Amino acid sequence: MPNKENVRTYYTRHKDLVVFRKVMRRARTTGSVPTLRTVCAYDIPVQAVLVAFADWAAHTENNELIRRQKRKLDALRVAVSAVRPMPRTSEPTPEERRALVYLRRITG
Numbered sequence: 001m002p003n004k005e006n007v008r009t010y011y012t013r014h015k016d017l018v019v020f021r022k023v024m025r026r027a028r029t030t031g032s033v034p035t036l037r038t039v040c041a042y043d044i045p046v047q048a049v050l051v052a053f054a055d056w057a058a059h060t061e062n063n064e065l066i067r068r069q070k071r072k073l074d075a076l077r078v079a080v081s082a083v084r085p086m087p088r089t090s091e092p093t094p095e096e097r098r099a100l101v102y103l104r105r106i107t108g
Helices: 002-013 015-030 036-041 046-058 063-083 094-107
Strands: none
Touching (some): 002 015, 015 046, 036 063
């Protein structure tokens, strides 16, 4: 079974990338928000989760579900900023700014 061994080796060597892709896919398709432990353990940028979440929110018509998931995302952002403080001079990237504006407009 050389293919099986190759797949296991790939997943072992690229675990961070595989987890990042899975988190982004879940955020983009279901609006799922990763846990603080996952974000910290695999060094997942919160900006990427925010943009993926905004993509999901753009295609979801259930506003109550969007609000509920956004509360979880906001809690994650606060928790991550406490664990990984950003420099005071850094501003949100243009992608993050667009995602935040869009989410504010939806959740009102």
